[in-house]
Amino acid sequence: MIDSLRQVQVVGALARLAGHGGWARVLAGQPLETELDRADARLLVAAGVLRERDGGRLEPVDLHPWYDDPQTLACGIVAELRRALMHATDCDDLIPADPDEIVAMGIASRSVASILADAVLPMLPVTRDRLDDGTARFLDVGVGTGAIAQVLCEEFPGIEAVGLDVSVDALAIAKERLAGSRVGERIELRQQSVTELHEECAYDLAWMPQIFLCRTDLEQGLDRVHTALKPGCWLVMPVATGASDCTELERAAVEHEALVRGGGPMSVELAGDLLRQAGFTEVRDMLGVAQSLVMARKSPVSAVSAA
Numbered sequence: 001m002i003d004s005l006r007q008v009q010v011v012g013a014l015a016r017l018a019g020h021g022g023w024a025r026v027l028a029g030q031p032l033e034t035e036l037d038r039a040d041a042r043l044l045v046a047a048g049v050l051r052e053r054d055g056g057r058l059e060p061v062d063l064h065p066w067y068d069d070p071q072t073l074a075c076g077i078v079a080e081l082r083r084a085l086m087h088a089t090d091c092d093d094l095i096p097a098d099p100d101e102i103v104a105m106g107i108a109s110r111s112v113a114s115i116l117a118d119a120v121l122p123m124l125p126v127t128r129d130r131l132d133d134g135t136a137r138f139l140d141v142g143v144g145t146g147a148i149a150q151v152l153c154e155e156f157p158g159i160e161a162v163g164l165d166v167s168v169d170a171l172a173i174a175k176e177r178l179a180g181s182r183v184g185e186r187i188e189l190r191q192q193s194v195t196e197l198h199e200e201c202a203y204d205l206a207w208m209p210q211i212f213l214c215r216t217d218l219e220q221g222l223d224r225v226h227t228a229l230k231p232g233c234w235l236v237m238p239v240a241t242g243a244s245d246c247t248e249l250e251r252a253a254v255e256h257e258a259l260v261r262g263g264g265p266m267s268v269e270l271a272g273d274l275l276r277q278a279g280f281t282e283v284r285d286m287l288g289v290a291q292s293l294v295m296a297r298k299s300p301v302s303a304v305s306a307a
């Protein structure tokens with residue numbers, strides 16, 4: 001109990017240092033200026049977040065996508081703290097309205113998008129070729145701030161994306177962000193649930209994160225996305241499941257977060273069963289630390305032409 005509360009103190013110190021100039025000075029190798037900054041840093045050294053090099057220079061001990069940008073780090077941690085506070089007061093918000101939280105989730109999505117572009121897409125025949133030749137249409141379910149659609153449109157010139165979301169707040173942030181981006185004109189944002197998607201054979205790639213969708217939306221969504229994909233094209237679905245070698249605390253944290261986010265924990269096996277029930281074939285997976293990616297294909301031969 002006492003240890004956990006100390007960790008809250010450490011997290012608070014990290015957010016303060018990030019939000020008030022100290023973290024930027026650490027990254028630049030400059031000395032901290034105020035007594036409170038130095039006290040925050042001492043706590044972070046003792047907690048193993050920072051380490052002191054020869055000559056007293058401070059540096060982060062490990063790598064994290066948020067560390068490079070103090071603003072991101074501050075917003076991300078404050079959002080996590082607020083979410084913990086909402087949970088503590090039994091006020092979990094399945095569709096977040098807190099702009100810091102929406103932005104923090106978008107930032108987390110940027111690193112996922114790079115994994116998608118660099119490690120996953122090369123494994124997906126047909127879809128890969130359409131992305132490479134710039135003719136693909138990408139469906140981003142739960143587009144949030146638009147980070148994934150933006151990264152893919154930047155990496156694959158010419159492709160177009162449609163982003164669906166039920167959150168007016170997230171879509172407003174996405175609209176503002178994308179207006180300032182060079183790929184904004186290639187991304188269409190729609191306030192629409194995936195359960196209301198009625199297009200057929202319109203997309204070459206779909207992304208639908210299970211952790212954010214309640215079970216009924218997920219199951220209906222899989223049917224809709226299957227119909228909306230072109231034959232031979234792929235859905236990539238992150239699934240909330242801990243890696244087989246994760247610690248008990250890591251597993252409990254993944255399952256807890258999945259429940260709070262709305263989708264609940266789900267095994268890769270169950271995800272595969274749901275995908276096959278929706279008509280997908282060639283189900284594959286790529287196990288990750290906190291979430292695993294499941295890839296599934298719409299058959300290259302449509303049921304009608306095969307009959």
Ligand SMILES: C[S@@+](CC[C@H](N)C(=O)[O-])C[C@H]1O[C@@H](n2cnc3c(N)ncnc32)[C@H](O)[C@@H]1O
Nearest residue numbers: 106109142144145146147165166167193194217
């Ligand atoms: C937090 S975002 C994920 C981050 C996002 N990739 C980004 O770049 O910011 C997940 C979104 O799924 C949305 N969502 C939940 N249920 C949905 C549904 N049935 N259809 C479409 N979007 C949904 C939520 O409103 C939320 O904004």
